[in-house]
Structure formats: C-alpha cells, structure tokens
Amino acid sequence: MNAPFVEQKAxxxxxxxxxDIHPAHRTPDELLPYLEPHWREHYQTYGVHVRQALSSALxxxxxxxxxxRSDTLPERGGPAGSDLGMLQKQHLDxxxxxxxxxxxxxxxxxxxxxxxxAAAMSRATNDWQVDRWVRQEPRLRAGIVVPQEFPEAxxxxxERCAGDRRYVQIMISSRPSDPLGHPRYWPIYEAxxxxxxxxxxxxxxxxxxxxxxxxxxxxxxxQEHYVFTACMEALATSLIVGxxxxxxxxxxxxxxxxxxxxxxxxxxxxxxxxxKFRKEVPHLKRRPSEYLREHFWWTTQxxxxxxxxxxxxxxxxxxxxxRLLYSSDYPHWDYDNPSFAFKxxxxxxxxxxxxxxxxxxxxxxx
Amino acid sequence: xSRHVACxxxxxxxxxxxxxxxxxxxxxxxxxxxxxxALLNRCPHGGAAICAGVITGLAQSDGPxxxxxxxxxxxxxxxxxxxxxxxxxxxxxxxxxxxxxxxxEVSLEAGADLVRGPYVAERYPVTVEDAYVVVEL
Numbered sequence: 170m171n172a173p174f175v176e177q178k179a180x181x182x183x184x185x186x187x188x189d190i191h192p193a194h195r196t197p198d199e200l201l202p203y204l205e206p207h208w209r210e211h212y213q214t215y216g217v218h219v220r221q222a223l224s225s226a227l228x229x230x231x232x233x234x235x236x237x238r239s240d241t242l243p244e245r246g247g248p249a250g251s252d253l254g255m256l257q258k259q260h261l262d263x264x265x266x267x268x269x270x271x272x273x274x275x276x277x278x279x280x281x282x283x284x285x286x287a288a289a290m291s292r293a294t295n296d297w298q299v300d301r302w303v304r305q306e307p308r309l310r311a312g313i314v315v316p317q318e319f320p321e322a323x324x325x326x327x328e329r330c331a332g333d334r335r336y337v338q339i340m341i342s343s344r345p346s347d348p349l350g351h352p353r354y355w356p357i358y359e360a361x362x363x364x365x366x367x368x369x370x371x372x373x374x375x376x377x378x379x380x381x382x383x384x385x386x387x388x389x390x391x392q393e394h395y396v397f398t399a400c401m402e403a404l405a406t407s408l409i410v411g412x413x414x415x416x417x418x419x420x421x422x423x424x425x426x427x428x429x430x431x432x433x434x435x436x437x438x439x440x441x442x443x444x445k446f447r448k449e450v451p452h453l454k455r456r457p458s459e460y461l462r463e464h465f466w467w468t469t470q471x472x473x474x475x476x477x478x479x480x481x482x483x484x485x486x487x488x489x490x491x492r493l494l495y496s497s498d499y500p501h502w503d504y505d506n507p508s509f510a511f512k513x514x515x516x517x518x519x520x521x522x523x524x525x526x527x528x529x530x531x532x533x534x535x
Numbered sequence: 536x537s538r539h540v541a542c543x544x545x546x547x548x549x550x551x552x553x554x555x556x557x558x559x560x561x562x563x564x565x566x567x568x569x570x571x572x573a574l575l576n577r578c579p580h581g582g583a584a585i586c587a588g589v590i591t592g593l594a595q596s597d598g599p600x601x602x603x604x605x606x607x608x609x610x611x612x613x614x615x616x617x618x619x620x621x622x623x624x625x626x627x628x629x630x631x632x633x634x635x636x637x638x639x640e641v642s643l644e645a646g647a648d649l650v651r652g653p654y655v656a657e658r659y660p661v662t663v664e665d666a667y668v669v670v671e672l
Contacts, residue, residue: 232617234614238583238614238615239587239588239589239614240583240584240587240614240615502615502616502617503615503616504581504615504616505581506581506582506583508582509580509581509582510581
C-alpha cells in the first residue's frame with residue numbers, strides 16, 4: 170500500500186550535512202549505459218555473482234517494505250530511493266540539508282566475485298552516482314565504490330576518481346572477505362592516504378560469504394540488525410592491532426551505521442589486554458584506544474536510545490564531540506529525523522559540530 | 536475544548552484514511568470497518584507522518600515457537616521504525632506510558648445537528664442533508 174505522502178515542515182534553521190543517503194536504481198538495467206559494451210553483455214547474460222549463496226535476496230528478511238521507510242515509494246513508480254525529486258521534497262528540503270553524502274549499496278563492485286566485472290561495476294556505479302545524482306543536485310556528494318576484494322583494481326578506481334571533488338570518500342563494505350587489517354588490503358589504504366580521502370565503512374545486505382555473527386547465522390532480523398555493530402568492532406580491532414595506522418598515519422575511517430556506544434568498552438578491553446600482550450604486537454607504539462580516537466569517526470544513525478539519555482552524553486564525552494557525524498539513512502526504515510533522533514541536551518556548539526562542522530572538516534566540503 | 540467539522544462522512548468511507556488540518560494541527564483520520572479514529576499525524580518516537588502507516592494487529596505468543604495474530608485492524612504501525620500504536624487509545628504497545636500518540640475524540644454527526652451548533656465549522660459548508668466527521672480538540 171502506498172499511503173498518501175504528507176510533506177513535513179522544516180523544523181530547524183541549522184543547515185546540516187547528512188552522511189548516509191542511499192540512492193537506488195530505478196530499474197534493474199539502470200547501470201547498463203554506464204558499463205562498457207562488453208560488460209553490458211556480460212551483465213545481461215550472466216548477471217551479478219555476489220559473495221553469498223543467494224544472489225538477489227537478503228539472507229535475513231527485513232521487517233517491512235524490503236527494509237525501506239514505507240512512505241518513500243515514489244508515486245511515479247520505481248523503488249524507494251530512486252527518485253531525486255522525492256529525496257529533495259521528503260528529506261533534503263524539509264530538514265535543511267546543505268550536503269548529503271551518497272552511499273551506493275546496490276550492485277556495486279564491493280560484493281561481485283568476478284574480478285574484472287567487479288571493477289567494471291564499480292566504475293559504472295561511480296559514474297552513475299555523479300551523472301544521475303550529483304550533477305542534478307549540487308547538494309549531493311558521491312562515495313567511490315571500489316572492488317574491495319581486488320585491491321589492485323580498487324587502487325585504479327580510486328586514482329580514476331580522486332581529484333574530482335564530487336567524490337568525498339572511498340566506500341568499503343563492513344563485511345569484507347578478511348578482517349580489514351589484513352595486509353592484502355593495504356594498497357587501498359595507501360591510495361586513500363595519497364588521495365587524502367577518508368574511507369567509509371558501511372554494512373551491505375550481503376554478508377561477504379561469512380555468517381554475520383561469529384557463531385553462525387542469525388535467526389531473526391532483530392539479531393541481524395544488531396550485528397552491524399559487532400562487525401564494526403571486529404574491523405576496528407583488526408585495523409588497529411594489524412598496525413595499519415602505524416604504516417598509514419594519516420588514514421581516516423568513518424564507521425557508518427555501526428553504532429558508536431560500544432567504542433569506549435572496546436577501547437578499555439583492548440588497552441587492558443595491550444598491557445599484558447604487548448610483546449605479541451610490538452609494531453603498536455601506542456595504546457589501542459589512542460588509534461581508535463585518532464583515526465575513527467562515527468555516524469549517528471541508528472542512534473542508541475538508552476533509558477537515560479545522559480548515558481549517551483557520557484559516551485560521546487569519551488569519544489569526542491568532534492567525532493560524530495549526523496546521518497539519516499534515508500530512505501531506509503530506521504531513518505533518523507534530525508529534529509527527533511537526539512533525545513539528549515546539547516549545547517549550540519555540540520549541535521553544530523554533530524550536524525555540520527565535523528563533516529565539513531573531515532570531508533573538506535565546499 | 537472545541538469541536539471541528541473535519542470532512543464529510545462520504546470522504547471517509549470504511550477502509551479510507553485522510554489527513555486534515557485543524558487549528559494548525561495535522562490530524563490523520565481513519566475509518567477502520569466503521570470505527571473512526573483521529574490521531575495526531577506525527578509519531579511521538581521519530582516524527583514520521585503516521586498516516587502512511589500500515590493498519591495491523593498484534594502478534595502474540597505464549598512462548599518460543601508459538602505465534603498468533605490478535606486484534607486485527609486495531610493497531611497502526613509507524614511507516615519508519617515500526618512502532619505499534621493502539622488506534623483506540625494512542626498508546627504504544629512497547630512503551631504505553633511514555634510513548635503515546637495524541638488521539639482525539641471523533642464522531643459522525645448529522646448535518647441537521649451541526650447546523651444548530653454550537654460546533655465550530657470554520658470554512659466548511661455544512662448542509663442539513665449530509666453527515667460529517669467531527670473532531671474534538
């Protein structure tokens with residue numbers, strides 16, 4: 170049912186940066202014009218081949234409307250997130266978005282198993298983001314999708330796009346084939362550091378070929394949704410302990426849609442163990458928490474909702490008010506409305522940092 | 536407390552829903568199998584326009600493995616985060632005390648009664664022949 174859409178009134182005057190907006194394809198063939206002729210034929214003949222058993226289904230069913238806000242289906246047809254006019258009318262305009270960062274999840278190269286096709290799909294997805302979205306809506310910015318499991322091709326794609334300021338970050342699925350501290354991914358980090366671009370980690374619906382928990386597949390979506398945080402913890406730990414930030418001291422990661430309230434607990438545990446196991450990892454020159462605080466940023470959605478909001482304030486005090494970035498996740502069902510999601514008191518300065526200034530500085534927006 | 540003519544009965548037949556503005560407030564009207572509901576069109580949890588939600592029942596269970604649907608048509612599920620509200624009371628199922636959707640008295644009135652007043656029928660022509668949905672704010 171596509172119930173009547175009611176326009177929201179603008180409720181705030183502060184302009185904001187939204188660090189997580191999902192653009193969708195209008196039709197399954199939308200990428201075809203952006204693929205080279207050979208790959209167009211490949212796509213039509215064989216289709217995609219993702220790193221899981223089911224190539225066009227999610228491993229865990231979503232609660233409703235395929236995981237979308239059920240009021241985001243475009244009136245003129247097509248899936249949620251595929252209509253720029255609706256994105257403008259329903260989100261960018263009423264909540265006063267100054268810049269919106271695209272997270273292109275569908276059919277990029279992140280999940281594709283065929284190496285050369287993964288590279289082609291990444292190129293097509295990146296050109297599509299600019300052509301269909303950023304060129305037509307100057308408030309939007311693209312993220313460079315890379316064939317992350319094939320670092321050489323990923324580096325080539327970063328080098329092709331970097332320098333064009335319409336791309337403000339590099340995107341990697343937070344469900345990679347190996348923990349991201351593995352040296353085989355390091356060429357990507359070298360290219361990211363050279364390009365001066367942060368790497369955004371975002372969970373995709375697919376699971377990279379692994380069960381999404383360390384003890385097997387979830388039975389319920391409630392379980393599956395929570396493991397977004399568990400995989401982020403594993404990746405942060407792998408990057409830190411693997412020594413990535415000793416090799417690449419200017420590298421920056423953004424944890425998108427992975428929560429943030431777990432960060433202090435992880436840091437305390439790692440620091441505690443570091444004191445005992447330091448000999449195992451002599452390449453680490455500092456305590457794990459120092460890398461965590463220096464090299465990671467966190468988007469806010471879906472924001473944790475503790476019974477007592479002051480608990481969240483204490484956690485943000487630990488992480489740092491200059492490290493959180495507002496994100497909406499439009500058009501997904503767990504959308505955070507900037508006027509409603511933050512149920513704790515903030516000073517004007519804290520509000521400005523989370524909603525705008527932190528993202529401006531990190532992504533060098535202009 | 537004032538009573539406002541929101542629309543004609545014909546505009547809200549069984550199965551229909553409609554958003555009206557009364558005294559600057561967006562009110563979502565529902566007719567579920569003849570039962571009328573008037574709810575503030577803003578979810579108290581995340582701010583969604585709740586009129587776009589799905590009308591549903593309550594999934595109940597006596598223990599793992601048991602699953603049944605009860606009270607079909609009595610709950611409205613928010614189009615965003617899926618919070619479930621009892622349409623008759625506005626109370627949310629998971630947090631009935633703190634997270635409550637504003638609901639208003641709503642009734643069907645004959646035009647003949649309305650014409651006599653004392654109801655406020657601003658900017659709405661009321662005729663004796665028709666019936667009207669009246670919301671109390």
